[in-house]
Amino acid sequence: MADEDFAEWAMTYSQRTNRSLAGSRLRPEREQPTAVFRNAAVQWGVTVSADADDDDGVDAGADVDTEGTASIALGVRDVQDARTLSGKDAIDYAERYMPVMRTLMAELRSGTDFNGLRIAVCLVLEPKTAVLLRQLKAAGALVGVFADPSETDQRVADQLRREGITVEADARWTAEQAQAGALRLLDTIAPHIIIDDGASFARLAAAKRPALLDGLIGVAEETTSGVRAFQAMQDAGALTFPVVAVNDSVLKTGFDNAHGTGETCVTTMQQLLGAHCFRDASVTVIGYGPVGRGFALRVRALGANVTICDTDPVAALKAVFDGFDARDIDEAVIDADIAVSATGVRHTITVEHMRLMRERAVLSVIGGIANEIALDDIPGFHHDNTQPVSAIVVPDGPTLTLLAQGDGVNYTAGGGNPIEIMDLSFAVQISAVHHLLAHRSGQHRLPPQVHRLSAASDRHIAAIALRTRGLSASHATADNGYDWRLTRFDDTV
Numbered sequence: 001m002a003d004e005d006f007a008e009w010a011m012t013y014s015q016r017t018n019r020s021l022a023g024s025r026l027r028p029e030r031e032q033p034t035a036v037f038r039n040a041a042v043q044w045g046v047t048v049s050a051d052a053d054d055d056d057g058v059d060a061g062a063d064v065d066t067e068g069t070a071s072i073a074l075g076v077r078d079v080q081d082a083r084t085l086s087g088k089d090a091i092d093y094a095e096r097y098m099p100v101m102r103t104l105m106a107e108l109r110s111g112t113d114f115n116g117l118r119i120a121v122c123l124v125l126e127p128k129t130a131v132l133l134r135q136l137k138a139a140g141a142l143v144g145v146f147a148d149p150s151e152t153d154q155r156v157a158d159q160l161r162r163e164g165i166t167v168e169a170d171a172r173w174t175a176e177q178a179q180a181g182a183l184r185l186l187d188t189i190a191p192h193i194i195i196d197d198g199a200s201f202a203r204l205a206a207a208k209r210p211a212l213l214d215g216l217i218g219v220a221e222e223t224t225s226g227v228r229a230f231q232a233m234q235d236a237g238a239l240t241f242p243v244v245a246v247n248d249s250v251l252k253t254g255f256d257n258a259h260g261t262g263e264t265c266v267t268t269m270q271q272l273l274g275a276h277c278f279r280d281a282s283v284t285v286i287g288y289g290p291v292g293r294g295f296a297l298r299v300r301a302l303g304a305n306v307t308i309c310d311t312d313p314v315a316a317l318k319a320v321f322d323g324f325d326a327r328d329i330d331e332a333v334i335d336a337d338i339a340v341s342a343t344g345v346r347h348t349i350t351v352e353h354m355r356l357m358r359e360r361a362v363l364s365v366i367g368g369i370a371n372e373i374a375l376d377d378i379p380g381f382h383h384d385n386t387q388p389v390s391a392i393v394v395p396d397g398p399t400l401t402l403l404a405q406g407d408g409v410n411y412t413a414g415g416g417n418p419i420e421i422m423d424l425s426f427a428v429q430i431s432a433v434h435h436l437l438a439h440r441s442g443q444h445r446l447p448p449q450v451h452r453l454s455a456a457s458d459r460h461i462a463a464i465a466l467r468t469r470g471l472s473a474s475h476a477t478a479d480n481g482y483d484w485r486l487t488r489f490d491d492t493v
């Protein structure tokens with residue numbers, strides 16, 4: 001295998017299968033990866049077996065059900081392209097690689113009554129989300145989903161309707177039709193629980209259907225930007241229901257943001273710009289939280305020269321200790337071949353920044369809120385989500401290449417976060433729903449605040465995830481009890 005093939009392999013595997021490279025074990029089969037391939041793979045979080053005979057006993061070919069493992073094959077030529085499957089097959093395919101959520105749901109169903117529970121879900125509507133919806137419905141809940149047209153996979157929407165789930169999402173809708181659909185979902189479901197993304201659905205409910213909030217048990221929020229919005233509502237005294245910050249669980253942020261987003265943003269950008277677009281490219285990453293870091297580490301493994309910009313000196317210093325340059329944005333964008341925003345903050349990249357950039361430099365968003373790139377300040381810019389690669393003419397500046405119309409590139413122009421990663425995130429969502437139900441009344445009733453799940457909940461899900469891979473955490477070999485009387489000077493008491 002040629003040294004430079006990791007970029008091609010990672011792009012093809014990730015885009016065709018939507019499976020996670022990070023956290024998986026590579027089965028070399030007949031061919032052995034080169035040292036360069038192996039090194040890049042390890043930097044992406046792939047475990048590479050020492051030799052071809054080190055088989056984990058599971059055939060990872062696309063035709064074999066590898067349920068419970070995260071083993072992937074080196075050969076990509078015959079790997080099935082899940083993007084071409086029908087809606088039903090695409091959901092079934094994703095379900096196969098989501099054993100953690102399934103196992104947890106089976107456990108919780110025995111002790112919790114989901115029957116008659118009304119749940120409104122507002123998430124990117126694609127096969128993995130459909131698996132979550134199926135699980136909730138199978139447990140007895142009445143489930144409805146809303147998604148923005150740009151975040152709707154039409155084949156999935158059509159299939160879920162056939163399966164009896166209320167779907168208020170259509171890729172062909174205008175913004176007005178979408179808002180009407182969201183309100184219809186609120187009216188028909190009158191949710192006890194909202195599973196939200198970006199706090200958008202719950203804020204819509206608060207603004208347009210305040211009476212419905214009386215029946216709301218609480219909200220489970222998926223993302224950083226949504227938690228930020230709910231926290232601001234709480235600080236302003238405007239939060240009237242409990243919110244579980246699913247995002248803040250280590251099993252979400254430490255995996256979805258830190259691995260899945262970076263990985264799929266990189267491979268989606270490769271798909272749009274060419275497998276080797278990062279090789280020797282100057283890449284500016286703005287925002288060095290988990291998302292920015294996960295992206296930066298992976299493009300470096302593909303040969304990019306990376307500069308980090310973060311307004312927080314601690315984050316910038318972390319980048320320096322990871323071996324990156326940390327610069328001010330005004331300086332860093334000048335030399336960038338590719339600049340990405342990973343902040344989740346409006347107008348991170350302004351028109352003034354764009355004016356400083358090179359002709360045809362690439363702009364992309366890997367965070368994901370509206371106008372992270374200040375496109376609303378570009379005269380004549382019209383959002384057109386049929387254009388994954390387009391040109392924007394900056395007034396008194398260069399013509400730049402814009403990806404995914406400035407929306408989050410991985411979920412707009414690619415398949416979104418990988419299946420195994422969403423298995424973990426959605427297992428946390430299910431725990432959050434369970435937590436809200438377990439604390440809906442009585443003395444343990446949750447106050448209207450932002451809440452975090454316990455570390456024990458993360459540990460429980462992580463143990464399931466290890467088990468499904470045939471692995472486990474270590475057991476304690478000594479008495480771990482803590483005795484404050486023992487000191488380094490005298491261990492006799």
Ligand SMILES: NC(=O)c1ccc[n+]([C@@H]2O[C@H](COP(=O)([O-])OP(=O)(O)OC[C@H]3O[C@@H](n4cnc5c(N)ncnc54)[C@H](O)[C@@H]3O)[C@@H](O)[C@H]2O)c1
Nearest residue numbers: 223224225287288289290291310311312315343344367408
């Ligand atoms: N695309 C996806 O699939 C996906 C998945 C998960 C999270 N997200 C989104 O990605 C965004 C980032 O997530 P995260 O967990 O890394 O967030 P984070 O808040 O931990 O990190 C963001 C970083 O950006 C920095 N920052 C803020 N404004 C800045 C500015 N103007 N210039 C430079 N730096 C700035 C902050 O100091 C911080 O270090 C969030 O909006 C989150 O919702 C997207």
